[in-house]
Amino acid sequence: MRIASALLLAAGLMLSSVRSAIAQPSTMLSVNGTPASMIISSAVTGVGSMSVTDATTTYFVRVKNASGNGTISAQLSAPMPLGTTLSLTMTPSFGATSLGPVDLSTVSQAVVTNIQKENGSTLAMTYVFAATAAAGVVPTQSRTVTFTLVAVP
Amino acid sequence: MIFNNVRCAAVALALVAFGAASAQAQTATQTVTFGVNAINQIAFAGSPTLTITTAVAGAAPTSVTDALSATWAVTTNQTGAKITASIPAAMGTGLTLSVSLTAPTGATSAGFQALSTTAVDLVTVITKQAQASLGVSYKLDATAAAGVVASSTKVVTYTITGGT
Amino acid sequence: MMIKNARRTAVALALVAFGAVTAQAQTQTVAFSVSAINQIAFTGTPTLAITTATAGLNPTPATDASARWAVTTNTNGAKVTASIATVMPTGLTLSAGLAQPTGGSTAGLQALGTTAVDLVTGISYLAEGALVVTYKLDALPTAVAVASGSKIVTYTIVSGT
Numbered sequence: 001m002r003i004a005s006a007l008l009l010a011a012g013l014m015l016s017s018v019r020s021a022i023a024q025p026s027t028m029l030s031v032n033g034t035p036a037s038m039i040i041s042s043a044v045t046g047v048g049s050m051s052v053t054d055a056t057t058t059y060f061v062r063v064k065n066a067s068g069n070g071t072i073s074a075q076l077s078a079p080m081p082l083g084t085t086l087s088l089t090m091t092p093s094f095g096a097t098s099l100g101p102v103d104l105s106t107v108s109q110a111v112v113t114n115i116q117k118e119n120g121s122t123l124a125m126t127y128v129f130a131a132t133a134a135a136g137v138v139p140t141q142s143r144t145v146t147f148t149l150v151a152v153p
Numbered sequence: 154m155i156f157n158n159v160r161c162a163a164v165a166l167a168l169v170a171f172g173a174a175s176a177q178a179q180t181a182t183q184t185v186t187f188g189v190n191a192i193n194q195i196a197f198a199g200s201p202t203l204t205i206t207t208a209v210a211g212a213a214p215t216s217v218t219d220a221l222s223a224t225w226a227v228t229t230n231q232t233g234a235k236i237t238a239s240i241p242a243a244m245g246t247g248l249t250l251s252v253s254l255t256a257p258t259g260a261t262s263a264g265f266q267a268l269s270t271t272a273v274d275l276v277t278v279i280t281k282q283a284q285a286s287l288g289v290s291y292k293l294d295a296t297a298a299a300g301v302v303a304s305s306t307k308v309v310t311y312t313i314t315g316g317t
Numbered sequence: 318m319m320i321k322n323a324r325r326t327a328v329a330l331a332l333v334a335f336g337a338v339t340a341q342a343q344t345q346t347v348a349f350s351v352s353a354i355n356q357i358a359f360t361g362t363p364t365l366a367i368t369t370a371t372a373g374l375n376p377t378p379a380t381d382a383s384a385r386w387a388v389t390t391n392t393n394g395a396k397v398t399a400s401i402a403t404v405m406p407t408g409l410t411l412s413a414g415l416a417q418p419t420g421g422s423t424a425g426l427q428a429l430g431t432t433a434v435d436l437v438t439g440i441s442y443l444a445e446g447a448l449v450v451t452y453k454l455d456a457l458p459t460a461v462a463v464a465s466g467s468k469i470v471t472y473t474i475v476s477g478t
Contacts, residue, residue: 027177037186045196046226046285050189057183086185129187133230133283140188149179193339203349210358211387211446214351223345231339250347295351297391297444302351308344315339 026064029072029149032122033057037140038129051130061093062120063151070096070115070151075108077144083135086143091123101128104145115151192230193315196285199223203250203293205302214299218292225311226285227257233316234279237272240307244268247299250307255288265292268309280316355474356389357397358446365411365454376456386472387446388418394477395440398433401468405429408460411468412453418445426453429470441477 035054043050063070072090080086088111089100095116102111131138201222208214227236236254244250249267252275256262260279267273295302361384370376388397397415405411410428413436417423421440428434 027179029179029181031181031183034183035185037188039188039190041190041192043192043194043228043283045194045228046283047228048283050192050228052187059181063177084187084189086187127185129185131189131230133192133228133281135189136230136232136281137191138187138189140186142184142186145183145185147181147183149177149181151177191339194341195343197343197345199345201345201347203347205351206354207352208354208356208389208391208444210356210389211444212389213444214354214389214391248349248351250349289345291347293349293351295391297354297389298442299351300391300393300442301353302349304348304350306346306348308346310342310344312340312342 026062027070027149027151028060028062028120029147030060031057031125031147032060035127038127039140040129040131040138043133049130049132051128053126053128055124055126057125057127058122059090059125059147060120060122061115061118061149063115063118063149070113070118070149071110072112072115073108073148073150074102074104074111074145076104076106077146079106080104080143081135081138081141084129084131084138087128087130088145089126089128091125093118093121093123100126104143108146108148111147115149189230191315192228193234193313194228195236195311195313196226197223197289197311198225199289201289201291203291205293205295208297213297214295216292216294218290220288220290223289223291224285225254225287225289227279227287227313228283229279229313229315230281231316232280233277235274235314235316236276236279236311237314238266238268238275238309238311239270239272240268240309241270243270244307245299245302247296248302249294250309251292251294252309253290253292255290257282257284257287265290268307272312275311279313351391353476354389354391355395355476357472357474358387359450359472360385360387361450363450363452365452367454367456375458376460378453378455380451380453382449382451384450384452385446386415386448386450388440388448388474389444390440390474390477391442392477393441394438396438396475396477397436397440398473398475399427399429399436400431400433400471400473401429402431402471404431405468406461406463406466408457409463410455411470412455413470414451414453416449416451418443418448426451429468433473436472440474
């Protein structure tokens with residue numbers, strides 16, 4: 001009877017901890033804000049590349065598992081127009097490594113690696129939209145950047 | 154009763170164990186908007202000087218050319234841009250100021266063109282280029298009738314007209 | 318409603334700006350001047366030989382009009398003078414005359430000495446060439462026969478204003 005009670009208690013505690021985990025996920029990634037439209041309208045005369053930078057948005061990351069194997073990857077919804085690039089730098093959380101600036105494409109690429117246990121930090125993101133003269137006039141358009149946080153315990 | 158409790162505990166244990174062993178993943182999205190407007194920009198550097206000092210007897214004063222003092226740069230992301238030039242007032246009697254611009258890659262230079270108050274094409278068919286340190290050559294011609302001309306300046310206005 | 322209209326106007330403006338041909342102007346200052354220019358040049362190798370006379374008269378003078386001169390001046394009222402370094406031998410007189418360029422005045426044949434003498438005056442704002450140079454050699458009966466000799470004539474263009 002006592003054994004059964006102990007088992008019940010343990011199960012209850014375990015259930016409770018499972019419920020807690022579901023309520024507050026051990027990994028979390030969110031991006032905050034939308035970058036302002038990056039429109040190139042001038043150049044340094046005679047220089048091959050023109051660019052516009054946006055550093056107004058941030059991301060939030062939480063990784064409860066102290067594995068050091070957390071990675072944030074990013075990919076675009078469609079290729080960039082010829083002659084243009086969209087690069088991204090994400091400020092790494094403590095102990096992590098930034099691989100930026102990373103030229104984004106439709107292939108998922110790591111932007112931050114070695115994410116350690118992180119209780120939750122809001123960190124800066126910097127986009128750079130660049131174009132060469134060969135790109136010509138590029139009509140205003142959008143891409144969706146999909147971020148994926150993978151944390152292996 | 155005891156058996157049921159144990160079964161519940163086992164299920165709970167299995168749930169917890171299952172959750173602790175797998176990789177965690179999260180996704181988020183963000184929309185980025187971008188574009189490139191038509192860009193047509195030129196820049197000129199240098200202070201050219203032209204001084205006619207001599208002649209071959211029987212011929213007009215010897216023209217002088219300055220091809221070392223000035224350079225120009227261009228950026229256009231359009232097709233078929235061109236460069237024109239003009240001066241605000243005509244040169245004095247018997248004097249002719251001409252200019253020639255080195256064409257950027259793929260474009261066409263018209264060579265030396267005499268400058269006047271009417272804009273004249275110097276370089277055409279400039280397409281999607283960004284180049285700097287291109288040569289600018291000025292030439293001054295004078296007839297004997299121009300006489301002695303004290304040191305003066307002329308402001309040459311260059312205009313880049315975008316293509317399509 | 319107002320917000321919608323404003324938004325439509327902004328879009329329309331953006332479309333217009335996007336499609337418009339753009340132009341940009343830049344300037345460069347060019348400095349220039351023309352100095353006073355006075356240049357003359359002479360070509361040819363004139364030869365003068367007195368070989369005969371009419372009895373009772375001085376030896377027959379010799380003339381040569383084979384040489385040419387050219388001038389460029391961008392001044393007003395330039396002139397050309399001539400001289401020789403040393404006087405001619407006794408009884409010999411060397412004279413020179415320059416055809417005037419347009420608007421100038423020639424003094425005709427002038428005897429040459431060690432003092433410069435005006436040959437052409439009033440030369441203004443011109444560039445002309447292939448103008449005739451005339452030399453003349455006069456000899457008195459008292460002149461000593463000269464087998465062969467040469468004289469360098471120095472021409473000078475004096476700038477006008």
